[in-house]
Amino acid sequence: MKWLWLLAAAALPLGAEESARELADALRQPRLDPGACYRVRDLAFSREDLRFYFTDGWLIFGAPVNGRIHTAVFERDGESGDAEVLLMPPSKGERLSLAKFTGSPNLNEHFHHAVMVFSDDTAIQLLKTIGERGEPKTSAEMGHLLENKWRETVSNLTTSFLTKLVHHVYGGLPVERGFFYAGVNGRTLGNFDLYHDPSANDQIYAGRLAYRDNVPYYDIWTTFRSRPFRTGQKKTEPLPFAMDNIRIEAALDENLQLRAATRATLVPTRKVSIMAFEISSRMKVGAVRVNGEEAEVLERESLRANLLRGTGSAIFLVAPPRPLEPGPVYEIEFEHEGSVIQKAGENVYFVGARTDWYPKAGFVFARHDITFTYPAQLQLLFAGDLKEDKTEDGLRTTRRVPAGPIRLAGFNLGHYESARVNKGPLSVEVFANRRAEQALQRPPEIFVHTPPSPFPRSRIPRRPDVFTVPTVPPNPLARLQALAGEIASAYEMFSQDYGPPAMPHLLVSPIPGRFGQGFPGLLYISTLAYLDTKDRPASTVGRQNNLFFDEMLHAHEAAHQWWGNVVTTVAQQDDWLMEALANYSALLALEKKKGPQDVQDVLAEYKRMLLAKDEEGRTVESAGPIRLGLRLQSSHNPSAWRNIVYDKGAWILHMLRARLGDSNFRGMLGEFARSHRFQTVTAEQFRQLAASYLPKDSPDPKLEGFFESWVEGTGIPSLSLSQKLTGKAPALRLQLTLRQTGVEENFSALVPVVVEIARQKPRVVWMQTGPEPVTHTIPVRTRPLKVALDPDNTVLAEKN
Numbered sequence: 001m002k003w004l005w006l007l008a009a010a011a012l013p014l015g016a017e018e019s020a021r022e023l024a025d026a027l028r029q030p031r032l033d034p035g036a037c038y039r040v041r042d043l044a045f046s047r048e049d050l051r052f053y054f055t056d057g058w059l060i061f062g063a064p065v066n067g068r069i070h071t072a073v074f075e076r077d078g079e080s081g082d083a084e085v086l087l088m089p090p091s092k093g094e095r096l097s098l099a100k101f102t103g104s105p106n107l108n109e110h111f112h113h114a115v116m117v118f119s120d121d122t123a124i125q126l127l128k129t130i131g132e133r134g135e136p137k138t139s140a141e142m143g144h145l146l147e148n149k150w151r152e153t154v155s156n157l158t159t160s161f162l163t164k165l166v167h168h169v170y171g172g173l174p175v176e177r178g179f180f181y182a183g184v185n186g187r188t189l190g191n192f193d194l195y196h197d198p199s200a201n202d203q204i205y206a207g208r209l210a211y212r213d214n215v216p217y218y219d220i221w222t223t224f225r226s227r228p229f230r231t232g233q234k235k236t237e238p239l240p241f242a243m244d245n246i247r248i249e250a251a252l253d254e255n256l257q258l259r260a261a262t263r264a265t266l267v268p269t270r271k272v273s274i275m276a277f278e279i280s281s282r283m284k285v286g287a288v289r290v291n292g293e294e295a296e297v298l299e300r301e302s303l304r305a306n307l308l309r310g311t312g313s314a315i316f317l318v319a320p321p322r323p324l325e326p327g328p329v330y331e332i333e334f335e336h337e338g339s340v341i342q343k344a345g346e347n348v349y350f351v352g353a354r355t356d357w358y359p360k361a362g363f364v365f366a367r368h369d370i371t372f373t374y375p376a377q378l379q380l381l382f383a384g385d386l387k388e389d390k391t392e393d394g395l396r397t398t399r400r401v402p403a404g405p406i407r408l409a410g411f412n413l414g415h416y417e418s419a420r421v422n423k424g425p426l427s428v429e430v431f432a433n434r435r436a437e438q439a440l441q442r443p444p445e446i447f448v449h450t451p452p453s454p455f456p457r458s459r460i461p462r463r464p465d466v467f468t469v470p471t472v473p474p475n476p477l478a479r480l481q482a483l484a485g486e487i488a489s490a491y492e493m494f495s496q497d498y499g500p501p502a503m504p505h506l507l508v509s510p511i512p513g514r515f516g517q518g519f520p521g522l523l524y525i526s527t528l529a530y531l532d533t534k535d536r537p538a539s540t541v542g543r544q545n546n547l548f549f550d551e552m553l554h555a556h557e558a559a560h561q562w563w564g565n566v567v568t569t570v571a572q573q574d575d576w577l578m579e580a581l582a583n584y585s586a587l588l589a590l591e592k593k594k595g596p597q598d599v600q601d602v603l604a605e606y607k608r609m610l611l612a613k614d615e616e617g618r619t620v621e622s623a624g625p626i627r628l629g630l631r632l633q634s635s636h637n638p639s640a641w642r643n644i645v646y647d648k649g650a651w652i653l654h655m656l657r658a659r660l661g662d663s664n665f666r667g668m669l670g671e672f673a674r675s676h677r678f679q680t681v682t683a684e685q686f687r688q689l690a691a692s693y694l695p696k697d698s699p700d701p702k703l704e705g706f707f708e709s710w711v712e713g714t715g716i717p718s719l720s721l722s723q724k725l726t727g728k729a730p731a732l733r734l735q736l737t738l739r740q741t742g743v744e745e746n747f748s749a750l751v752p753v754v755v756e757i758a759r760q761k762p763r764v765v766w767m768q769t770g771p772e773p774v775t776h777t778i779p780v781r782t783r784p785l786k787v788a789l790d791p792d793n794t795v796l797a798e799k800n
């Protein structure tokens, strides 16, 4: 019987003589096997939380490659055939996310066909079930039809997963750790993807590639840990190897092409026959050697896989001549070159591939040692203690070694002026371009002037005079000193609160665009922040923009020296926390500089942005819970991500500050930074620590309700307070009633109501909102002077 043969074949070991490239070539040409086409009825099949029912249809398998089957296609049997898939996300935030994309908190979809690619035991499982039911019904005729119909799709999808397939198959990964993918054509939802990958942080996901204004987005409908990982039955595997002691020797030629050799030590945690690394797609990887011996390099990527990772970088595989064994330490060397520096005109340059210009295996803290050789007329900025600096034949060589471990090393270059401010052991040095880049230059102004005719009755019109007046170019040095002073003050304040920064000396450098980025010891700040407001393009001024470029951007990036570079997150659902902490730290610096009213102004502006309506009439905030982080950058409302992660993130911390009290809040942030130095953290750890700083007998003592509403959920409530005074003085009763509207039933917030009574300390009553109006009665001796709903604006809400 054929299926038995397939089962046996699936268990065959891999041919050892095969190279990774030969395997890739074989996998790239998948062939569906018309002889392995089965009539299936009521065939249930699951990949952990993904449950499939092939109710009535045909199932065809791919021909084995190296003894393993990696593809299969299900197609329903004509119009009456059917199949179904079920997926139930285990958490509120994930159900909410799924509902935003599909209209339902659970996925329960009938489908027409499913194309499957896998490195796990899917084929073994399916064939076993088919076989257990007795002699299966096969049809070579149907097989040929399906093979013909699906050949190209299977081939395209296999190419999408080729890197992963080669990594798993060549690496000899056991089938129980292999991945499973199904591209499903749903009856109501159309095409979508389902995925199970035991080696991922979140093993289950569902989503699809979607376009908006011709820009592709990968919409992740839901992703979560599969059942055995949720219940603790299985643990996430440690990385197969650790990469440390990263030594980069990079040279920039006169055309600013970068050529580099990156060396590192590898410490395998288990036997490793193939390794995956990430590098910018602008970089070409040449030779890779392990312990001096040439390794095989495979580069290939797909749009889907790239979008899913959300970076512009590509994965490449390295197969050493012999598998690495745990125990010894290995030396790996990569040669790579490419064009990662772009020219913005007027001698302004910027680094495009800031995070991935050298090979990486995950963002982990590692020691670095970096040498750059570059044309001597340029200044090249990178962080670390200076070990060498010399100029020879017009080439300058600089070597720097960061004192502590860093997750990534960045650099920037230009023709700069600089200003330096020292604050005790800390110093900040800000570099500015001497001229603003091309895009910020203004064209000369043209005047057209028709002088009056000297002959008032002349019929001959005078020729108008046209003359141009050169405009004063924007001055990128305008705020150089001010920036240095402000960043140094913020840097000093943060280090008092959060402990030593990633590096004592901070370099600040300009980058064209409207953003900033904070690398250890090196900030990139938008060139607009260097200009006076009057010199900025019209589209970048206005209250919100001015606050951003004048007050928030540089302080936010400086705060990232702690949030992201001293403590950091690994899981995507925790990433919002680093941005929220950086943004709120910037607000604390603003408060110190200008007082609390400016902070209130920024928060009011944030609220306005969050309540703004999109084209479908939904608020920006309703795009999804903050825990989705970058997943909010979906085809629905790509810019909502920014408002939710940064603006709502700052609000969440502002609300937490009100719950903890000012000094507890600051103490908590300090402990969070100091006790996890150079470690990864989770939002859950943050919740637990914050809860331990709540004043005694606080409501919601574990902050679970707080996180449920503000982090896991969506909604900005509309609140209204009414009051009633009954009884006779001095035995009066004040009845407060708080109503909440505009949010879902299960939304609940704790809101302070302040009651002022003559000759008494104002009394704060915390009221917990719910679907029904809540009341609270307090005895008072005299009529209150004032009853105010959240007078200090500590809750993200609209008040009526």
Ligand SMILES: [Zn+2]
Pocket (backbone or CB within 6 Å): 556, 560, 579, 582
């Ligand atoms: Zn940030």
